């Protein structure tokens with residue numbers, strides 16, 4: 001069966017080169033990509049690059065097509081399943097909002113009737129400009145999926161909000177747009193609480209104790225739960241990744257703040273997933289002024305254990321399903337099983353951490369989902385977005401078996 005087909009419009013932005021990686025990654029996921037570019041985009045990356053990557057002719061003008069017997073924008077629009085603009089400049093977003101069609105890409109937009117996605121990239125003051133805000137709101141109201149830009153260094157060298165979302169995040173968002181079969185809302189009416197990301201334990205205002213977690217796995221679980229119809233609260237440590245749509249985000253910095261938020265929101269939750277990589281230690285006596293480097297070559301700090309949030313949530317009791325993560329570099333299942341028993345949770349997602357391959361800082365993961373009834377579901381290697389759905393399936397499977405087991409006991 002042929003894979004889904006995406007029309008990728010590349011507009012003029014320094015981030016245009018990142019669209020090359022988006023094309024490659026979409027192809028890795030079985031998607032056929034056709035690229036159209038604005039004239040300005042061609043100043044950043046040559047159409048030839050995208051032609052070589054996509055294996056298709058790249059159109060900039062409606063008059064470039066070699067097959068004039070059919071109007072190209074109509075043909076391309078008919079032959080595609082999604083229209084995605086990556087990166088989207090402020091100018092192109094404005095044209096989309098107004099329905100201006102003065103080049104091939106903007107004409108294609110009007111000729112296309114299916115799902116549309118826009119991944120903006122621009123300087124932060126442009127992104128904050130009321131004209132851009134209004135245009136983006138207009139597109140959102142029309143059902144266009146906006147892949148929110150992230151904060152970081154911009155083309156100008158300044159720091160701010162406006163960087164194109166990272167290619168793997170853009171690809172995940174496009175893959176979601178492409179899912180056309182109605183998805184079963186298996187979590188409708190349920191409340192899901194997820195923690196994600198690292199925590200930052202400050203020594204002083206500029207120095208922290210932390211770990212390399214990006215938050216991607218927890219964000220993927222939150223996004224999947226929202227898509228399956230749950231009310232989702234995501235308690236997030238410091239991260240730089242795209243916020244999932246339709247999820248309430250509570251931002252925290254350190255383990256103590258995460259503990260407080262998780263405890264506050266647990267009572268109302270049916271399912272709690274502790275995907276955060278909480279720092280195990282924190283400085284005993286953080287200071288509020290920047291510490292000056294002393295002349296000494298070495299320094300020592302007293303650190304103490306952070307509160308174990310998962311154990312505290314378990315002590316709160318209740319019938320909710322409690323899910324933990326165990327990141328290990330060896331003896332994966334034995335250690336995870338031991339942790340499942342010790343922490344008293346219902347499921348433990350055992351996660352092999354192998355630098356650059358699976359676990360922290362990468363987009364793929366390989367896990368084994370263990371539960372306290374002896375269940376064992378291996379998953380991956382697969383994108384974290386897919387693993388998230390498998391984790392939720394395993395949680396629902398566990399809840400069903402638990403219901404049956406307790407009914408049998410009662411009977």
Ligand code: C5P
Nearest residue numbers: 274275276278306307308309310324325
């Ligand atoms: O003991 P370990 O840190 O490996 O356990 C991992 C699990 O425990 C994860 O689900 C993590 O979110 C949770 N955890 C916690 N509080 C801590 C440390 C870890 O809830 N202080």
